[in-house]
Amino acid sequence: MSKPTALTLEGHEILFPALPYDINQRAAAATQDSELQNFVNSATLLRDQTRRDQCEATFGEDYDKMRTLAGQIKQHTLDHLDYYLEQFIDAAEAAGTTVHFAVDAVEANKICLDIAKRENVKLCVKSKSMVTEETNLVSDMEDAGIEAIETDLGEFILQLDHDAPSHLVTPMIHKNRESVGRAFERELGVPYTDDPQTLTQIAREHLRDKYQQAEMGVSGGNFMLADSGSLVICTNEGNGRLCTSVPRIHVAFVGIEKLIPGRAWLPMYLKLLSRSAIGSPITVYNHVMTGPKKTDDADGPEQMHIILVDNGRTEVLKPETREMLRCIRCGACLNACPVYRKIGGHSYGSVYSGPIGAILTPVLKGLANYKDLPYVSSLCGACYEACPVKINIPKYLVKLREELIGGHFDKLIDRxxxxxxxxxxxxxxxxxxxxxxxxxxxxxxxxxxxxxxxxxxxxxxxxxxxxxxxxxxxxxxxxxxxxxxxxxxxxxxxxxxxxxxx
Ligand code: SF4
Structure with missing residues (x-):
């Protein structure tokens, strides 16, 4: 299967962005699609409210202090990233993990494909990973003759429908159950149903054998612990655990910014992540992996590889924008954003949507290529208030706007x-x-x-x-x-x- 050149937004085929990216076409299509707005609006409003309720119930008045601390620890790790990366690599390799470094998307995929070819991999099961969305891994694997299957339920549905994620945490937030039923009927040859439990059962039966047959499992990573060289992944479906422990090879794609100093801080981030992402007290499966299977372990992969992916991150690491890399991808700023609720994630034309996408994408991919994104905000500040690591998104939106106009408006009317x-x-x-x-x-x-x-x-x-x-x-x-x-x-x-x- 060749690289997709378009995505389907509820029946409308939309081409992948030509650069420089113009948001108007997609935003206009999204604002005319009242069905799309209804799903996205109701889902995000609900998530935003449950986040508030959970944070209030758990942290009370200490919530703001907790956010400050979480932000400061991420900032400290980023300020000393060279030190913590070295510590992580030493500890991970001592535990038997092979650590690779990829400068960009091409190199990251090549490392993975080289491992797959060397190990004669024919089938790969994959859990949700935004970094592999950045690198377009599934498409490259399929071009290399390897079957790559998304196992996160939302991602699985998107793969069946040849669609792309539109939310960091809920990738198929733009779809309703009728469209899922139609995709299952068309692609899996099962009778049409829109009953969520039946649909989940169909997906589960389809995927169960794949875990057993796959030689390779690919995952992302929510956190890396510098002191122990461990990788942490958090999922609500258990598919991440199956992908990383059943196949004999596990390859993790992780952005270099995902480090925290050590396990002492992990409980705080797990609490903040689950509450901010879906308003739940804890993510169902929190999986901490330190190296491949040991002789007395019941299960686990024979090989564990971690690919540390840069892909533009060292550019964001410059002091003026470093704070953006604190992001733990909880999606709370998307749920809180009145603009995201109206236009949905596909309008942003990049892997990262919503307020964090509006500041991160222009720095990762070039401001000249995404000059509309800093304007996709009302500057209401809801994103900053929702962010568990206190990234001052409105400040960066204004800074990027300043940079775009260079202190001078071209149009007379603007002046x-x-x-x-x-x-x-x-x-x-x-x-x-x-x-x-x-x-x-x-x-x-x-x-x-x-x-x-x-x-x-x-x-x-x-x-x-x-x-x-x-x-x-x-x-x-x-x-x-x-x-x-x-x-x-x-x-x-x-x-x-x-x-x-x-
Ligand atoms: S910017 Fe903050 S709120 Fe938005 S996804 Fe990242 S951590 Fe979550």
């Missing part, structure tokens, strides 16, 4: 707009005047449009379906709510008076 905006922010009276005038203007338009009655004086709000000039883009896709006649400042002054009166 005028920001000049006026800057002036109005310098003096309270100009700011107030601007707010007052825009509120009056919008309410007048809403009255003209008949959505606001002339008598609706204070709190009633109308809708404007078209505004002229540069703001027309906003109303092209949605109506604009008018501000209430009694603005925040008036409300505040009255409120203060009331408090003083009491």
């Amino acid at each position: 005028i707009f920001f000049k006026v905006w800057t002036m109005s922010l310098k003096f309270p009276w100009t700011y107030r005047l601007g707010g007052w005038a825009s509120a009056r203007g919008l309410r007048a338009r809403a009255k003209l449009a008949g959505t606001l009655k002339p008598g609706d004086r204070f709190t009633a709000r109308g809708w404007v379906s078209h505004v002229p000039g540069p703001a027309a883009g906003w109303t092209a896709k949605r109506d604009l709510a008018t501000p209430p006649a009694k603005g925040f400042r008036t409300w505040w002054d009255e409120h203060q008076k009331d408090k003083g009166g009491n």
Whole structure:
């Protein structure tokens, strides 16, 4: 099977991005797909709420301190990455693991394929790994004549449907069970059903023999422990454990940033990861692997290989952007993001979507290639608030925007707009005047449009379906709510008076 050149987004075929990447085509398709928005919106809202509930219930007031500590430890490890990498490699090799280093995706896949060829591998079972998505491993394996099967249920469904993941933790968040049923019927020749338990059972039966037959298992890695040379993978389906312990060869693709100093810190990260990812107290299977099977072990692979993948990470490691590498891929920022909920993960045109993708992809792949991504945010700050390792995503979005414009707007209209905006922010009276005038203007338009009655004086709000000039883009896709006649400042002054009166 050759490399896919397009993905199917609920019936719409969309080509893989030509660079420089333009988000508009995909975002426009996604915003018109109300079904897609419904799945993504409801799933992410639910995850976001369960994350909040779980973090509140477990950590209470200490949650912020926990995030600070988790962020600081990741930052410390990144600041001393050369030291911790050396310590990890020494410990892993002492435990019998073969450690490889890959500069880029091509080299990472080549290392894996060389092992497969040497060991005469015909079938490979694979657990979920974002790094192998980066390197496009499955496609390269298939080109080399090796059958490679995704075993994470979501990834398995995407592979059947020739589709790509759209979320870090829930790769098929953009699909509903009817489309899964259709894919199973078409690709596996089973009768159509949309019952989740039956579908899961079909997948389980299909995969069970594959684990037994496969000579190689490929995984990613959630953490690497520098002190013991261990690899940690966290899954909720148990497929990761089968992939890494049943076949005789285990190959793990892991980004160099996944190190933490040692096992003393692991429980804290496991707690934060599971709560932030799906709002559960703990991931079901937390698998710590230190080398291949020992003589008195009941099971495990005969060979264990870890491929430490750079693929642009040393570029991100520069001090200005290093903080981005703290990411533990929990997906909480995606679930919290109002823009991701509207446009879904495929719109971002890269393996990493959502707020973290909007900052990481331009640095990994070149800002000139992904110059739209830093703008795919309302800068509301929900991503920063959700992040368990406190990556200040909004700060980087603004920095990348600054870098893109180089301190100078090309368009005259932009220059005028920001000049006026800057002036109005310098003096309270100009700011107030601007707010007052825009509120009056919008309410007048809403009255003209008949959505606001002339008598609706204070709190009633109308809708404007078209505004002229540069703001027309906003109303092209949605109506604009008018501000209430009694603005925040008036409300505040009255409120203060009331408090003083009491
Ligand atoms: S940036 Fe933070 S919230 Fe987003 S995936 Fe990474 S760790 Fe999770």
